[in-house]
Amino acid sequence: MARFKVRSLQFALLLTVLLGWELSVRLGWVDAFFFSRPSDIAARIYEWFVSGEVYRHLWITLLETVLAFLSGTLAGVALGLWLALSPTAAAVLDPFLKALNSVPRVILAPIFTLWFGLGIASKVALGFTLVFFVAFFNTYQGIREVSPVILANARMLGASGSQLLRHVYLPSATSWILSSLRTSVGFAVIGAVVGEYLGASAGLGYVISQAEGVFDTTSVFAGIVVLAVFVVLLDVAVNLVERRLLVWRPEPGQEGGTV
Amino acid sequence: MQDCEKTTPAVELRGVTQRFGDYTAVQGVNLVLTAGEFVAVVGPTGCGKSTLLNVIAGLRPPAAGEVRVFGRLLTGLNRRAGYLFQQDALLPWKTALENAALGLTFAGVPRAEAYERAAAWLAKVGLAGFGDRYPHQLSGGMRKRVALAQVLIMDPKILLMDEPFSALDVQTRQLMENELLRLWEEDQKSVLFVTHDLEEAIALADRVVVMSAGPASRPIGEFPVPLERPRDVTEVRLTEEFLGVHREIWSLLREEVMRAHGQV
Numbered sequence: 001m002a003r004f005k006v007r008s009l010q011f012a013l014l015l016t017v018l019l020g021w022e023l024s025v026r027l028g029w030v031d032a033f034f035f036s037r038p039s040d041i042a043a044r045i046y047e048w049f050v051s052g053e054v055y056r057h058l059w060i061t062l063l064e065t066v067l068a069f070l071s072g073t074l075a076g077v078a079l080g081l082w083l084a085l086s087p088t089a090a091a092v093l094d095p096f097l098k099a100l101n102s103v104p105r106v107i108l109a110p111i112f113t114l115w116f117g118l119g120i121a122s123k124v125a126l127g128f129t130l131v132f133f134v135a136f137f138n139t140y141q142g143i144r145e146v147s148p149v150i151l152a153n154a155r156m157l158g159a160s161g162s163q164l165l166r167h168v169y170l171p172s173a174t175s176w177i178l179s180s181l182r183t184s185v186g187f188a189v190i191g192a193v194v195g196e197y198l199g200a201s202a203g204l205g206y207v208i209s210q211a212e213g214v215f216d217t218t219s220v221f222a223g224i225v226v227l228a229v230f231v232v233l234l235d236v237a238v239n240l241v242e243r244r245l246l247v248w249r250p251e252p253g254q255e256g257g258t259v
Numbered sequence: 260m261q262d263c264e265k266t267t268p269a270v271e272l273r274g275v276t277q278r279f280g281d282y283t284a285v286q287g288v289n290l291v292l293t294a295g296e297f298v299a300v301v302g303p304t305g306c307g308k309s310t311l312l313n314v315i316a317g318l319r320p321p322a323a324g325e326v327r328v329f330g331r332l333l334t335g336l337n338r339r340a341g342y343l344f345q346q347d348a349l350l351p352w353k354t355a356l357e358n359a360a361l362g363l364t365f366a367g368v369p370r371a372e373a374y375e376r377a378a379a380w381l382a383k384v385g386l387a388g389f390g391d392r393y394p395h396q397l398s399g400g401m402r403k404r405v406a407l408a409q410v411l412i413m414d415p416k417i418l419l420m421d422e423p424f425s426a427l428d429v430q431t432r433q434l435m436e437n438e439l440l441r442l443w444e445e446d447q448k449s450v451l452f453v454t455h456d457l458e459e460a461i462a463l464a465d466r467v468v469v470m471s472a473g474p475a476s477r478p479i480g481e482f483p484v485p486l487e488r489p490r491d492v493t494e495v496r497l498t499e500e501f502l503g504v505h506r507e508i509w510s511l512l513r514e515e516v517m518r519a520h521g522q523v
């Protein structure tokens with residue numbers, strides 16, 4: 001019942017904002033040239049999907065996102081594992097990693113376009129630089145934070161080095177990596193869209209940037225709405241994966257008893 | 260060889276000292292655990308009981324002195340010992356069954372056989388039917404039972420137990436104590452049982468060792484417990500002999516507990 005109430009309120013809020021927007025434009029309080037109109041935006045989105053021209057862009061953005069996410073996560077986990085288990089390497093590389101991570105990624109976009117061209121590769125590279133550090137820091141942290149008692153217990157039970165990695169270190173890091181999945185996916189999208197925005201021939205970022213170029217605010221807003229829905233759907237997918245892989249974790253507030 | 264194992268102590272500490280930086284936790288500890296014996300170590304909190312067990316387990320080599328296990332100088336991990344830790348040590352991402360089978364898995368026992376034996380051990384500690392629960396779905400007492408099964412399934416000759424039942428309520432605790440005695444009597448392992456609860460120590464052990472308050476803690480008294488076996492830990496507490504031993508040991512332990520408090 002409470003859930004239904006929340007949903008109704010959310011719906012009412014959305015409706016109020018959209019109606020207010022629509023009316024403000026229709027009554028001439030704000031200029032349609034700058035703000036467009038919800039009804040026009042809806043019509044534009046409908047057009048895109050009926051004509052089918054938006055699918056190509058969605059597909060490109062999705063592909064870039066997935067590739068950036070997978071490559072960044074894989075590389076980040078590998079480096080995280082290595083550094084967490086090799087303190088010397090960690091000490092040596094620490095300042096470099098911090099310096100690299102502090103570079104605002106947008107600055108890299110033109111260079112990547114120069115190196116990898118206007119196609120998918122430069123966007124994947126941009127997303128990679130974002131996802132990589134999230135995966136790296138979480139893996140590193142996850143492995144460093146393995147409880148010493150759990151580790152000692154596994155060793156007393158006869159675990160070899162590789163068994164410790166497989167049964168203790170990796171599962172521990174996995175929970176960290178998975179809980180950062182949402183951030184990673186978000187970053188992968190940002191990498192793809194910002195890359196497209198700054199120079200591409202396809203993708204949602206490209207659509208928005210083209211529309212801005214001709215002051216077509218309706219298409220700009222339509223692009224933003226499609227992008228937002230796209231991210232929400234990815235988020236739902238991530239949620240499902242996370243739930244499946246973390247069955248062993250207590251729900252917040254549902255800790256085991258003490259008796 | 261067999262005879263030799265019977266007469267040489269399971270564990271022997273000679274002049275063991277352990278430091279953490281400048282802090283000397285235990286100093287010059289001599290201690291013998293005879294094969295098949297159940298020894299309890301009591302002492303005020305923070306005196307170095309866990310530190311000693313870690314040394315015997317080989318998790319942290321002593322700063323000075325030596326540890327002998329069945330006569331052999333200990334280097335590296337103690338492969339003859341099972342260790343029941345004071346804190347939760349189960350893998351949270353494995354079920355009770357997988358946790359109980361962990362040591363067998365590490366030893367390369369085929370999965371089907373490992374799980375079958377683990378299920379049998381879970382039943383033995385009263386957890387039949389709980390095999391597919393994750394640790395967070397179990398109560399503290401149940402988690403301790405899984406940990407006990409996890410250690411005992413490896414059939415260690417030496418059992419190191421660090422305040423294993425201190426977090427449990429009185430009923431569960433006495434249940435587990437009786438269970439432990441039953442399991443121990445089945446195949447006479449050598450048990451070193453650490454606790455800060457003197458009553459528990461007397462109820463369980465053949466011999467009680469009292470540690471002084473830290474720093475530089477060491478054993479300052481050893482008391483045989485002349486109580487009949489098999490025992491029921493609840494009933495044995497009501498006997499005259501129990502109270503006699505308790506009075507005797509407490510007069511010594513009391514001072515140390517007071518000293519430990521005075522230093523805080």
Ligand SMILES: Nc1ncnc2c1ncn2[C@@H]1O[C@H](COP(=O)(O)OP(=O)(O)O)[C@@H](O)[C@H]1O
Binds near residue numbers: 279303304309310
């Ligand atoms: N890893 C450690 N680093 C520094 N000090 C420690 C460490 N482990 C134990 N100590 C200190 O050594 C003393 C003995 O600790 P411990 O063996 O855990 O006591 P007990 O188990 O008897 O309560 C304590 O004063 C504790 O603070």
Ligand SMILES: [Mg+2]
Binds near residue numbers: 308309
């Ligand atoms: Mg302790």
